Amino acid sequence: KRLIKMARCPEQKGGLIKEYVSHSLGRWLDRQVCWNHRALSREFFSQSLRLGERIQLGSIWTSCLSIITDGMDQAKFRIPRIGHRKSKLLERLFRPTLHVAACWIHGFRLSFFVSDSDLKKDPNTQIEMLARSISAAFDKTGILPLGCQTQQDNCAR
Numbered sequence: 001k002r003l004i005k006m007a008r009c010p011e012q013k014g015g016l017i018k019e020y021v022s023h024s025l026g027r028w029l030d031r032q033v034c035w036n037h038r039a040l041s042r043e044f045f046s047q048s049l050r051l052g053e054r055i056q057l058g059s060i061w062t063s064c065l066s067i068i069t070d071g072m073d074q075a076k077f078r079i080p081r082i083g084h085r086k087s088k089l090l091e092r093l094f095r096p097t098l099h100v101a102a103c104w105i106h107g108f109r110l111s112f113f114v115s116d117s118d119l120k121k122d123p124n125t126q127i128e129m130l131a132r133s134i135s136a137a138f139d140k141t142g143i144l145p146l147g148c149q150t151q152q153d154n155c156a157r
């Protein structure tokens with residue numbers, strides 16, 4: 001948007017607007033796919049809790065698990081929490097940070113994972129969160145959908 005405002009000639013501005021509209025449309029279409037997977041996941045768990053084992057006879061196209069995982073900023077989870085007023089005495093206080101992450105299986109559960117700040121936040125941690133969450137879904141329903149869609153942030157570690 002900033003580049004559009006700074007464009008000097010109408011042709012340049014028109015080209016930037018086309019790029020922006022194309023980008024916005026692509027984001028919207030990506031979100032449509034995610035929203036569709038979320039709806040399928042909610043429907044799967046709703047039916048599995050109502051129908052139990054008979055859900056396995058359902059359509060392969062609607063058997064989907066949608067999972068979102070993400071971690072929170074460690075600075076927000078320093079303990080003890082201190083309001084806006086900071087004194088020199090409190091600034092010297094050791095305030096450990098906690099790593100808080102969540103794994104949301106749509107239609108089933110939102111799971112929070114809390115760990116010390118020195119625990120590595122690498123792919124092993126992400127896989128452990130996913131495995132525990134999916135395992136909890138299987139333990140509760142006795143079945144899992146045939147497909148799985150995960151959404152994670154783009155932070156590479």
